[in-house]
Amino acid sequence: MSDDNNKQDLKPQGIKGYLLPAVVVAFSFAVIYTVVVAIPNLPSLKSKPSEYAIEYIEKDKDGSIKRDSKTGKPVPNQAGRGRAIYAREGCFYCHSQFVRPQDRDFGSRVRAGDYANETPNVLGTSRTGPDLSNEGGKLPDEWHIAHLKDPRFYTPGSIMPSFSFLSDEELKDLVAYLQTLGRKRFDDPANRHIYEAYFPEADEAFWKASEHHKPNVDSAAAANAGAGIYRQNCAVCHGLNGLGNGPNALAMAKKPANFSDPKYKKYSNETWYWRVAEGVPGTRMPRWKLKLEPQQMWYLVAFLKTLPQDEKPIIEPYQSIDSAAWQSQSALPAGIVSNYEKLSAGAAKSGTGGSTNAH
Ligand code: HEC
Numbered sequence: 001m002s003d004d005n006n007k008q009d010l011k012p013q014g015i016k017g018y019l020l021p022a023v024v025v026a027f028s029f030a031v032i033y034t035v036v037v038a039i040p041n042l043p044s045l046k047s048k049p050s051e052y053a054i055e056y057i058e059k060d061k062d063g064s065i066k067r068d069s070k071t072g073k074p075v076p077n078q079a080g081r082g083r084a085i086y087a088r089e090g091c092f093y094c095h096s097q098f099v100r101p102q103d104r105d106f107g108s109r110v111r112a113g114d115y116a117n118e119t120p121n122v123l124g125t126s127r128t129g130p131d132l133s134n135e136g137g138k139l140p141d142e143w144h145i146a147h148l149k150d151p152r153f154y155t156p157g158s159i160m161p162s163f164s165f166l167s168d169e170e171l172k173d174l175v176a177y178l179q180t181l182g183r184k185r186f187d188d189p190a191n192r193h194i195y196e197a198y199f200p201e202a203d204e205a206f207w208k209a210s211e212h213h214k215p216n217v218d219s220a221a222a223a224n225a226g227a228g229i230y231r232q233n234c235a236v237c238h239g240l241n242g243l244g245n246g247p248n249a250l251a252m253a254k255k256p257a258n259f260s261d262p263k264y265k266k267y268s269n270e271t272w273y274w275r276v277a278e279g280v281p282g283t284r285m286p287r288w289k290l291k292l293e294p295q296q297m298w299y300l301v302a303f304l305k306t307l308p309q310d311e312k313p314i315i316e317p318y319q320s321i322d323s324a325a326w327q328s329q330s331a332l333p334a335g336i337v338s339n340y341e342k343l344s345a346g347a348a349k350s351g352t353g354g355s356t357n358a359h
């Protein structure tokens, strides 16, 4: 190599030297822009709301979006406010909102566009709790509010935290949101068979039959009919007087409910019915709807409502399995009169009750 050649190499090359790198950088940006911004925004690729998509914003009668006068942002409707609480409280850390092909028990699948109206999404990635895609319409509002306040009262052993710190207003909004989930999927008759297979409680025929066969649950006759069904099916665990002290209870880790607890004063007819029909997950309380007819469960409701409730639960020793001893144990503690006996006594006087045929 000569000295001359070396000098030539060190000479500045002018703009030509930057051309190639500049082209490479510009090209890279173009590719990134195309992939990240342009293609996803192609009108033909934008996911359109599906027929099951729910709107969480307030709209005027003419269909135009209501906007906040100050910020110009769309105003959320009640379910929309609930959705914000759902995101704020991190419900999606534990609950997913997508049903995969291999899933069982979560109802019909979620399809593209079902959540097209929603930003940011709350699909969740973890299923510490059950998937909620099809939660809407599955359980009554009262159940949700009570469950949110005290999950372990409804599902013993649940690790879901209590949200009792939310205001009544917030709870209502949150439940309004939960009730929208999968609601349009649920209402579509084309999906009915899926729900009937996975959520028999969503089976309209079941509830209709239940309403159709609903006796007057405040009548002595219905309570009487229920008493018979109760003795046959429930007394072994719950005890003859519903004190949770049936002979079976002795050997059970999670004891049967003691219906003399004052909290049961607050139970509505529907709550009783739902509990009997659905059982208590994680305990040996069966789902009676698999065995009993709706009418029989309504009779049970009529009977359960008459069980005595005092200031505090009545605790009695476990009843014996010996049938003769059982009969003598059936009397209630001194001084406590069961409403059932009052009802039956009243009915005996007026001559209306007594029959098990309660229609
Ligand atoms: C730490 C995890 C966790 C968090 C956070 C959580 N959950 Fe749950 N959730 C669960 C578990 C576990 C269950 C199942 C047991 C039960 O029913 O309590 C459940 C059950 C439920 C159910 C009943 C589903 C059914 O059909 O039986 C609903 C509804 C629900 N959660 C809503 C919520 C809402 C709304 C929030 C936020 C305010 C929330 N969860 C936050 C864990 C969680």
Ligand code: HEC
Pocket: 156, 229, 230, 233, 234, 235, 236, 237, 238, 248, 254, 255, 256, 257, 272, 275, 276, 280, 283, 284, 285, 286, 288, 300
């Ligand atoms: C194998 C025992 C067993 C039998 C039989 C049984 N139960 Fe239960 N029951 C339980 C257990 C256990 C619980 C759960 C108690 C708890 O959650 O603390 C329960 C809970 C209940 C509850 C819910 C109470 C609540 O706190 O909401 C109702 C209502 C009920 N049983 C009614 C009945 C009726 C009606 C029958 C008969 C048709 C019946 N049970 C038969 C064991 C039984």
